[in-house]
Amino acid sequence: MTPGAFDARRLTLARWANELTKKELADRVGVSAASITQYEAGNTLPSPAIRSGLALACGVPLAYFERSPGRRRPDFSSRSFFRSLRSTSQRERDRADALAEHVVDLVDILDARIQLPEADLPSLPVHRGDRAEIEQIAEVTRREWNVPDGPIANVTRLLESRGVIVARLRSEGRKLDAFSRWFGDRPVVILWSDKSDKARSRFDAAHELGHLVMHSDADPLSLEQERQAHMFASAFLMPSALVASDLIHRPPTLRNWDDVLRRRAYWGVSAKALLYRSREMGALPEVAFRRAMQNYNRHDIRSRDGVALGAPELPLLLSRAAHAAALDCDALAAAAALSPAFVAEAIGRDVSQTAPGDLYAIGHRKT
Amino acid sequence: MISPSAAALSSLRTHGLDDDLIGVATTMAEEIHAAADDVASDTRSAAYDDSTSRGQLLYRRARNRIVARFEQDLAISCDTTDNALHIHYRQTAFSFYSAREGLERPSVYGSRTKRRVVDESQMTLDVGDEIELRRLVLMHEAADDGLVRLGVGVLASSTEWSWNIRLYDRYASDEGAEVDDQRVAYDQLPEPELPELAPRQRERSDHAAK
Numbered sequence: 070m071t072p073g074a075f076d077a078r079r080l081t082l083a084r085w086a087n088e089l090t091k092k093e094l095a096d097r098v099g100v101s102a103a104s105i106t107q108y109e110a111g112n113t114l115p116s117p118a119i120r121s122g123l124a125l126a127c128g129v130p131l132a133y134f135e136r137s138p139g140r141r142r143p144d145f146s147s148r149s150f151f152r153s154l155r156s157t158s159q160r161e162r163d164r165a166d167a168l169a170e171h172v173v174d175l176v177d178i179l180d181a182r183i184q185l186p187e188a189d190l191p192s193l194p195v196h197r198g199d200r201a202e203i204e205q206i207a208e209v210t211r212r213e214w215n216v217p218d219g220p221i222a223n224v225t226r227l228l229e230s231r232g233v234i235v236a237r238l239r240s241e242g243r244k245l246d247a248f249s250r251w252f253g254d255r256p257v258v259i260l261w262s263d264k265s266d267k268a269r270s271r272f273d274a275a276h277e278l279g280h281l282v283m284h285s286d287a288d289p290l291s292l293e294q295e296r297q298a299h300m301f302a303s304a305f306l307m308p309s310a311l312v313a314s315d316l317i318h319r320p321p322t323l324r325n326w327d328d329v330l331r332r333r334a335y336w337g338v339s340a341k342a343l344l345y346r347s348r349e350m351g352a353l354p355e356v357a358f359r360r361a362m363q364n365y366n367r368h369d370i371r372s373r374d375g376v377a378l379g380a381p382e383l384p385l386l387l388s389r390a391a392h393a394a395a396l397d398c399d400a401l402a403a404a405a406a407l408s409p410a411f412v413a414e415a416i417g418r419d420v421s422q423t424a425p426g427d428l429y430a431i432g433h434r435k436t
Numbered sequence: 437m438i439s440p441s442a443a444a445l446s447s448l449r450t451h452g453l454d455d456d457l458i459g460v461a462t463t464m465a466e467e468i469h470a471a472a473d474d475v476a477s478d479t480r481s482a483a484y485d486d487s488t489s490r491g492q493l494l495y496r497r498a499r500n501r502i503v504a505r506f507e508q509d510l511a512i513s514c515d516t517t518d519n520a521l522h523i524h525y526r527q528t529a530f531s532f533y534s535a536r537e538g539l540e541r542p543s544v545y546g547s548r549t550k551r552r553v554v555d556e557s558q559m560t561l562d563v564g565d566e567i568e569l570r571r572l573v574l575m576h577e578a579a580d581d582g583l584v585r586l587g588v589g590v591l592a593s594s595t596e597w598s599w600n601i602r603l604y605d606r607y608a609s610d611e612g613a614e615v616d617d618q619r620v621a622y623d624q625l626p627e628p629e630l631p632e633l634a635p636r637q638r639e640r641s642d643h644a645a646k
Contacts, residue, residue, distance in 0.1 A: 356538055
């Protein structure tokens with residue numbers, strides 16, 4: 070690699086992906102934190118020896134830092150939406166953004182070989198932000214996508230069929246919610262695979278769709294936009310015109326949780342989400358809602374709720390694209406200068422469960 | 437338009453309301469309904485106004501509408517002392533409140549006027565075939581998009597009904613509705629198909645050249 074081919078932004082990305090401060094990275098490499106700042110700003114080029122040290126410290130191949138004409142440069146001008154802003158540290162958000170960038174690296178490689186579906190999302194900016202408007206936006210989105218009346222069979226697949234890249238990654242114990250972001254014309258949604266709650270995962274995907282549809286003027290720190298995306302998810306999964314007969318009118322007692330769970334199983338949401346929707350639509354008064362939530366905890370419904378719906382929906386698009394491109398994990402990893410384990414995770418294949426020669430069998434179809 | 441169900445009308449009569457009293461209650465209910473719609477449409481752009489101010493707005497608009505509605509009716513008097521509203525028809529007085537904790541849990545306390553309302557409710561006389569209703573209370577639940585439920589009844593105490601009949605319920609037809617177990621749940625529906633992922637043309641021609 071020639072000195073001019075060093076992509077300073079990749080260094081920032083690698084540091085974020087490893088959740089390292091500049092000082093921590095500097096200590097590992099044996100330079101000053103100020104030097105890392107200079108490298109990341111592109112003011113100074115690290116020597117070949119220091120590049121090797123940086124690569125080693127960040128666990129990436131030297132090629133990772135390469136800047137070449139066909140390779141996208143990371144874009145730090147826009148950031149992702151994070152729901153739990155108060156509980157998510159900047160370091161965790163940086164790591165998540167870095168992982169999303171890496172997913173997009175894979176998408177670029179696949180998209181150069183395979184015609185991935187173009188993003189087909191309505192752009193419906195929010196004006197008033199009240200419930201009536203958000204309900205309407207959710208309704209228009211369903212209509213424009215020809216979603217049949219009733220529950221949505223597979224939210225992840227629906228998004229993928231409209232060109233949204235969905236990846237499930239391991240949060241490794243971090244308190245992170247799903248997040249989304251536009252990379253140029255390509256919308257990306259990241260879900261966390263260590264949350265095994267199917268209802269939650271479906272709701273998360275719908276929530277992120279809300280951001281992508283409504284918030285072209287994204288403000289990742291806006292709690293108001295988070296609230297709107299939440300309302301969107303609720304209305305998208307349970308349209309007001311269709312859900313009325315399933316709304317809850319009284320706080321469930323121990324005897325009638327089964328009925329609530331049956332209703333929520335029809336829509337593929339959690340009982341909690343159905344209770345929120347019931348409150349939102351005025352079927353459950355505020356005080357009754359609070360009592361319902363108390364009962365939810367007291368009667369330990371959580372273990373019978375979203376988790377009980379089964380395994381979360383799995384993305385399929387990238388796995389299929391890799392198969393169509395005849396690229397295995399190693400080839401993809403080499404092309405993107407990423408680890409095969411990350412590639413397998415990002416495209417929806419678990420390396421540890423992959424038999425040799427069976428790299429891209431499509432394993433996530435519903436039986 | 438408020439149209440109590442046949443069962444509700446029958447219950448009201450059982451509790452001593454004749455057609456005239458039912459008419460007064462229904463008229464009041466209609467004005468509360470209209471006021472709730474007004475407030476919902478006015479406050480939607482500021483939907484996160486606190487519910488208290490929305491409730492106060494609803495109370496005042498409903499009160500003004502009811503007064504205007506009964507203005508020409510000489511048999512009915514409207515007492516608006518202390519910003520409250522008491523509608524008097526024959527020996528029966530009507531008042532209305534919001535049911536912040538739901539219709540099943542009235543909470544009418546905190547002022548002398550409300551104490552009087554509860555006291556008068558308890559003075560209902562039930563002698564032989566005659567029931568003399570001194571005070572009827574209408575209570576309503578409203579959401580940010582309008583009226584949800586409204587009932588009329590007699591209070592046994594500041595937090596309990598002696599009886600209470602639903603005059604309006606937005607979800608009445610759904611209340612207690614049995615869920616159709618034959619419905620096709622989300623996980624039984626066909627999933628959306630991914631489009632065909634074709635190789636890019638350049639790749640094809642490269643292959644062809646080889």
